[in-house]
Amino acid sequence: MIAILKxxxxxxxxxxxxxxxxxxxxxxxxDVVVLGGxxxxxxxxxxxxxxxxxxxxxxxxxxxxxxFQKPLLGICLGMQLMCSFSAEGNVDCLDIFSQKxxxxxxxxxxxxxxxxxxxQLSSPLFKGIAxxxxxxxxxxxxxxxxxxxxxxxxxxxAFSAALQRDNFYGVQFHPEKSGPVGQRILxxxxxx
Amino acid sequence: MGLTKRLxxxxxxxxxRTVKGVQFESLxxxxxxxxxxxxxxxxxxxxxxxxxxxxxxERRKTLTGLVKRIAREINIPFTVGGGISxxxxxDALLEFGADKVSVNTAAINDQSLIENLSKRFGSxxxxxxxxxxxxxxxxxxxxxxxxxxTKIPVTSWVKTxxxxxxxxxxxxxxxxxxxxxxxxxxxxxxISPYLRIPVxxxxxxxxxxxxxxxxxxxxxxxxxxAGIFHNRMLGVPALKQFLLTQNIPVRI
Numbered sequence: 108m109i110a111i112l113k114x115x116x117x118x119x120x121x122x123x124x125x126x127x128x129x130x131x132x133x134x135x136x137x138d139v140v141v142l143g144g145x146x147x148x149x150x151x152x153x154x155x156x157x158x159x160x161x162x163x164x165x166x167x168x169x170x171x172x173x174x175f176q177k178p179l180l181g182i183c184l185g186m187q188l189m190c191s192f193s194a195e196g197n198v199d200c201l202d203i204f205s206q207k208x209x210x211x212x213x214x215x216x217x218x219x220x221x222x223x224x225x226x227q228l229s230s231p232l233f234k235g236i237a238x239x240x241x242x243x244x245x246x247x248x249x250x251x252x253x254x255x256x257x258x259x260x261x262x263x264x265a266f267s268a269a270l271q272r273d274n275f276y277g278v279q280f281h282p283e284k285s286g287p288v289g290q291r292i293l294x295x296x297x298x299x
Numbered sequence: 300m301g302l303t304k305r306l307x308x309x310x311x312x313x314x315x316r317t318v319k320g321v322q323f324e325s326l327x328x329x330x331x332x333x334x335x336x337x338x339x340x341x342x343x344x345x346x347x348x349x350x351x352x353x354x355x356x357e358r359r360k361t362l363t364g365l366v367k368r369i370a371r372e373i374n375i376p377f378t379v380g381g382g383i384s385x386x387x388x389x390d391a392l393l394e395f396g397a398d399k400v401s402v403n404t405a406a407i408n409d410q411s412l413i414e415n416l417s418k419r420f421g422s423x424x425x426x427x428x429x430x431x432x433x434x435x436x437x438x439x440x441x442x443x444x445x446x447x448x449t450k451i452p453v454t455s456w457v458k459t460x461x462x463x464x465x466x467x468x469x470x471x472x473x474x475x476x477x478x479x480x481x482x483x484x485x486x487x488x489x490i491s492p493y494l495r496i497p498v499x500x501x502x503x504x505x506x507x508x509x510x511x512x513x514x515x516x517x518x519x520x521x522x523x524x525a526g527i528f529h530n531r532m533l534g535v536p537a538l539k540q541f542l543l544t545q546n547i548p549v550r551i
Contacts, residue, residue, distance in 0.1 A: 118393050118398065118424075120370070120393060120394060120395070120396045121370070121377075121396060121398055124370055124371050124396055125374060127371070128371075128374065153420070153421050153423055153424065154420065154421040155421065217495055218422070218423070218466065218495070218496055218497070219302065220423070220466070220467065220496075220497050220520075221302050221303060221304075221305050221345075221497070221520070221521070222302070222303045222305065222345055222550040223301060223302045223303070224300065224301065239300075241303065241550040243375070243376055245376075245423040245466075246423070247422075261301055262301070262302060281376075283374065284374060284375060284376050284377075284398060285374070285375075286340075286343075286374055286375055287374070289374060290374055
């Protein structure tokens with residue numbers, strides 16, 4: 108059973124539709140027991156990090172995520188919340204990935220919106236995906252590059268387009284909204 | 300190549316059918332929106348916008364059933380607009396598969412709508428659509444589907460919208476709409492110094508060169524078109540190939 112984690116910062120519908128196009132009927136839930144028993148969890152998210160972290164802690168969803176032993180995929184804000192700290196609201200996050208989340212900064216808050224290329228791909232998540240393929244991004248904060256980085260994208264600076272540590276995966280882009288290439292990445296996750 | 304320029308197809312929908320007008324009038328039927336959405340996604344369009352153009356005037360809620368049928372089909376970003384005036388409206392649309400919403404008249408009548416929506420759903424979700432008409436001395440904002448003039452200069456409204464939390468600006472030049480004579484490049488270029496959020500140019504696309512011009516001369520981040528795509532005058536793959544020859548980065 109594939110579970111999509113439902114919380115106060117998710118637009119879960121797009122992810123659910125994308126999985127259905129791949130023939131998978133996912134369960135959308137915030138029930139810690141159901142999530143704990145899932146074969147895989149997708150942790151989506153759009154919105155602000157501070158409010159999202161407070162909600163995850165209040166509902167004890169943070170413990171479910173961090174103790175999950177099977178493949179888990181954070182998308183966009185979901186991936187950022189898996190890092191150690193976010194400058195968006197100056198909030199401590201789940202610390203699955205040790206790097207911090209910073210703001211694209213030229214003195215003003217800059218948004219990275221649109222299709223950009225992913226490079227230096229190094230994970231089973233990208234099986235069959237060529238270097239420099241385009242994915243859809245929409246974010247104003249980014250995760251730094253570290254040893255956990257499995258894909259890099261350049262905007263104002265190079266940043267982690269994707270991260271992996273053991274069974275934990277995160278992508279900054281939206282595979283559910285990124286055409287056939289994004290669909291293949293989701294399929295790769297389902298096949299892990 | 301890095302971040303690309305985006306090509307967006309717009310489905311203006313009235314009574315469940317795709318329509319297209321000239322300068323917002325004399326609407327013609329352009330087909331089934333669900334079929335068109337699938338066709339554009341296959342062709343490689345970067346994004347889709349769905350506007351229920353009857354919504355504000357006829358005080359109807361956006362056709363959520365149709366939104367869901369389109370959202371199920373397509374795997375690219377999907378913006379929905381038309382008659383949106385509350386958090387509840389947006390909640391419903393996101394529930395049916397929209398990724399972003401566009402607000403227009405309601406945001407002019409009550410600016411706090413932009414702030415409330417961006418706080419609740421995030422800026423990335425809020426596209427502020429603006430219909431602009433060139434008058435003797437300035438580009439002014441029009442509301443209610445381009446039928447009601449305001450005294451607000453476009454430059455001032457885009458800055459306000461950005462400060463209130465808009466994630467993108469969709470700016471339609473009514474003078475150019477449906478004329479196929481090119482985008483209002485000077486309008487887009489004039490607002491770009493004030494904006495750190497993307498601007499989507501709309502109105503006037505007639506050929507591939509017009510798209511190149513709005514990206515280079517107009518400095519737009521994305522270009523939206525309807526009629527020229529619907530009647531298959533210009534195919535998306537051919538347009539993208541042309542833009543690449545002009546050294547304009549696009550997704551292929």
